[in-house]
Amino acid sequence: MPISEFKPKIVAFCCNWCSYAGADLAGTNRLNYPADVKIIRVPCSCRVNPIFILRAFQRGADGVILCGCHPGDCHYTTGNYYTRRRMTLLFSMLDYLGIEKERTRVEWVSAAEGAKFAAVMQDFVKTVTELGENKRLEDRRCKKP
Amino acid sequence: MQEAMKKRAKELLASGEVTRVIGWKKNEFDYDITPAVFESAEEIDRDFRYDDFCGPNLSKFTFKNQKNDTKTLVFLKPCDTYSMTQLITEHRVNRDALYLIGIPCFGKIDIEKIRADGTDGILSIASEGADVTVKTLYGDKTYVKADVMAERCLACKSKYHTIYDELMGEEGEVMETGRFNEVEKLEAMTPDERFGFWRGELSRCIRCNACRNACPACTCESCVFDNPDTGISQKAAADSFEENMFHIIRAFHVAGRCTDCGECSRVCPQHIPLHLLNRKFIRDIDKLYGEYQAGEEVGQRSPLVNFTTDDAEPDIVRKGGK
């Protein structure tokens, strides 16, 4: 598929208190980012299990991004600190298995950073679009016939 | 050592200090070793064995065969003590019902290495000092022990016992044997090479669960991959994705808890170097969050349930700063 036609599927997990609010703010300010991004609301970034990320890739996602409060600003005080360790290790493992490290990302976006949210999503979609379809973590059964 | 162990086990049984002994027994061939519970001096005299083939980690066996109402003697090699300590930290075994004896280990022989050399029809095998003598239907062979020792023993992390009530033989030390060399070699490859390497390895997986069931860190009452309620249970890898999924998540679930005992790779019927997944996590943890050895002491806090406010950002992976 030529790059220009390829529309990646992006799953964005956003914590309820900062990043989801940041995404809302991007909306309120009419800041455009590609429609390829679909947001799933979670209470805290620490709610995101590595299983969910792999599941997204299995089901056809081309990129998964996790957004939470800035370290130190977690609504639950420490949640994102655990997220940070878990995801660093998970991403490193995926890289170790030869899976493109650009397909996964963690970004800290506060409720006030609507512009950052939009910018992050634009950049992530661009990166994943350049990478093309997720082949290395795909489940062939889930591909649409 | 074997005779001293038998003597001590019988003493403890006779004194009533313990009523059960967990050790190893010989099975069909010289290299066939089965973990076992011994309840009498006769059983010990007849079957008890400790030699260079006693690879199985008795900590997992102890976990599966624990009894709370009586005291059990368990013989533990240095690497088994790490697993035992970790199990105690996680409240998975009742320390009060155990009498632990630390025993020395001089490295275990990997029969698969001998087989991979084309040696077959083995009638007997003996390990004496640095020599391993194999008698076969097709002629005899002698190996240098270091050449046929298990990989995990060549890269032994420690001859030190992290827990025991009693120690037999001399206490050893934590060692530096380059156990991360293989991980580093993989890290140095290009992503495509790494992908090729792991596809080649993991595609051999038959999902027999031997790695998981032998793993002393995998003691879940019900594994997420067996429990249909999790939505990710699987019985066979119906797609290469599921091979990745199973092994990534299994490694992740034991990350920070894996003591690097190497049982996963020992039991894999398909010779998949599964320990290289666990070691990658250990390596990353050491580098990013400070040296950490699971099972070093009771009550340790695993790095995955810990943090500092200035931990590295996940970006470090993408930016290749590590």
Next chain:
Amino acid sequence: MVRISLDSVNALFAAIAEREALYIPTDTAPGIAQFKKWQSGMEMTERLKTSRSAKDFFFPQTENLVDFKVSGKKIDIIDPREETEDFVIFGVRACDAKSFEILDRVFLSEPVDTYYQNRRAHGTIVTLACSRPSESCFCQTFGIDPAAPGGDVSAWKREGFLYLEPITEKGRTLLSGLSALLEECPEDAVEAEKESIRGILKKLPLASLTPDAFGGGKTEKYFDSEKWKSLSEACLGCGTCTFVCPTCQCYDIRDFDTGHGVRRFRCWDSCMYSDFTKMASGNPRLTQKERFRQRFMHKLVYYPENNDGIFGCVGCGRCVEKCPISMNIVKVMKTLGEDET
């Protein structure tokens, strides 16, 4: 009887592969041989056994049965089977060749398993005699002769030549298409090889193992034996023995939601798994002891009871080599059989 120099065996493989898919056992990792689709340059392994058995060809670990296509609230049912191509498996050992007969009795009896039947009809089996049996081998216990390995074509390796003899019509068809590469030869060399193999068989450590204490009608004798407990105590409950076994034939049927439909597939199951007989009411096999017992009772008692005395084991020895805790059918037969003698 025909033969070909081992130096030209690649030409033989190429000739077969030109017509149909050819699978040969080849080394895929240190100490691991597996059947792989032959392609130019691939060498046959020197190892006696592949780590997985040859049953995979007819009864693969996972197999799609039916697809349900879901669109909105509408469901279509689709048979995913495509015409299976003809294929040749080269280098099957006598034990594995025998295992097909055991599987046939299960899958080809009414109601016939058409998925299995279809694959079976398309496969041609070229066996290879075992010049150097392993200490873990005990096929002779079950009356199998690795010197005359059977299949559609039997093969022997001796002194730089590969000898081939067609056994069935399928085998004759295969060889007739290859006649340009093969030369007719007398049977002396093969007879000598057979003799050599049979000589070694007598010296195998498990040569004296007999199944006489087992067979149909022995359920009551062994079912409640005290010995199961100690035999099974170290069992990890993994599926290694069942998955490397050429005769284990249990499977589970599962549905996989692909997001745009449902794929119903079957995959190997293991009676060693704790959820094997799990039902809504619970699990009648309470502990690993019952599960462990089931596996061996099935092979040594129930199967022969239902199948004219044929045992459900071919003595390939894979479980002997692969069990993580070295507990296997040999030990079970010896331990339980003690009572008989």
Next chain:
Amino acid sequence: MQKIGVFVCHCGTNIAGTVDVKAVAEALSHEPGVVFAADYPYMCSESGQNLIKDAIREHGLTGVVICSCSPRMHETTFRKAAASAGLNSYMVEIANIREQCSWIHKDMKTATEKAVILGRAAIAKVALNTPLTASETPVTKRALVIGGGIAGIQTALDIADAGFEVDIVEKEPTIGGKMAQIDKTFPTLDCAACILTPKMVDCAQNEKIHIYAYSEVESVKGFVGNFTVGIKKKARYVDETKCTGCGLCTEKCPMKKTPNLFNLGLDTRSAIYIPFAQAVPKVATIDADYCNMLKNGRCGVCSKVCTAGAIDYHQQDEHIEEKYGAIVVATGFNPIKLDNFDEYAYAQSPDVVTSLELERLMNAAGPNGGTLLRPSDKTHPHTIVFVQCVGSRDTSGCGKPYCSKICCMYTAKHAMLIRDKYPDTEVYVFYIDVRTPGKNFDEFYRRAVEEYGVHYIKGMVGKVMPQKNGKLLVRASDLLAGEQLKIEADMVVLAAAIEPDKTARSLATMLTASMDTNDFFTEAHPKLRPVESPTAGIFLSGVCQGPKDIPETVAQASAAAAKVIGLLVKDKLKSNPCIAHANETLCNGCSSCERVCPYGAITYVDKEFRMPDRTTKIRRVASVNAAVCQGCGACTVACPSGAMDLSGFSNQQIMAEVDAICR
């Protein structure tokens, strides 16, 4: 069988302008489980809500999906609407097709497609929702204030004023804290004692307030509304109920060489002492380290002179357990130790003092009766150098990285007071920046410079060297003039950084209240919830949360009190039902979840299980306290067996959303 209703809101043209709402409703009506789908101009309007309520009743809906604005806007509205129609309010999911769709996309086709996918995800999730009910716990109507400084005092008074019982635990023999040691306050220069002591007396006299002086918190169990706190009353060897505070014992005590800690060791007192005249409770305390009777059984003078018979040499520590609904932390601060700052010769010369020591030196109740004299030779100082930011804003690792906030102002105060009382004394202040953001603060500082002629020099003091003549040679740089200065001073006053009291760290552990790297307590939200700890039921008052001056402290103290009162007026607490729960049959009891829980909501119980082989086995399993859990979900990922799950955001629900989005 699922019966899901889908309601697509136009939000006027906010959504309908870029999303084809009718097409969305039509597409979603074909999703499995959906039995009703409609669109409406304003779903949040009364008639819109009625549409939802009617559909719930008419179609017996088991779940509702609203495609509208952000759930942060109207989730509560729609939940209430569902509840009023008899559907559990947690059977409602919102697909955010305004902020996250119509407002950011211009192309109708793209936005409509995305809205359908977001709707599908919400449908997939709602199909797995379960009815949830908030649990209720009773509230103990009593508050605990830890720390009896001005912060604790103000909080206690305000809580008591609202009619609730409140206890103050103070580790010193008297309440009053740091403010009691201060001489004058900025920017008004009124006497600290004059404004503090009436409040101390109010505390003592208020029947709702109970003061545990000379006491410490030993243990904290329980959760918001239901804390059980262990308090240790340290032995003071004087029966509080009998002592009249007459002070005769302190006069007669022969051990007069005991360092007077209230005066920061600048003078001495007796071994039995009352810290200062206005102490509350005004009760004597024996310093066991110096009392001859307690050390070697010889003396007993105080006992002989005490007419009330209050002396009890055999008094033991007393351990008390009390129940509280709320806890306020007001543990305050201390100046840092100056061990890392040898360059200022603090350890070498008695004439180098900290600002707090200067307060005592200038105080009428201080060592010199209020006359400022050099500590070394009790002479009048003619030149005084003040050094700012000693250990504050210090990123070298020797001090603290933060600004201590109060130093600029108190130094201006000190300088002004000295120049006022001793016009012949020259005062130099070395500063990095002068920070005066407060009401009348900058005016105050300007007065010090302009009216009182204090020499403010922007620059750093490099070294203070005691000279043979008893003077202190101060070497410093004047950054504005760009020259090196040498000043021969009689005294040097160091504005030492302030740090949280050392007891705070162990207290935070007991309270499971989080702290930052400097050991200041973390607030629940830095802007919007500044007086609450993230741990429910724990409130913050004063410097324990961050450096602040007296007016700020008092304001925060009252704010904390208001929060406590808001909690205590409730008879029962309703908790968020979207919390974690452990599946006991899957739980390994490994403690991973407990370790990541920021609230201490997870405990373990030994439970008997029936095993498959019909035997029983006792296993350690996790139990989540519904009143404490806040529902972050950290535990769910720490749990390897999947025993921990989160209601409202279950593993299955999130995966269903993932599946629906990726489909």
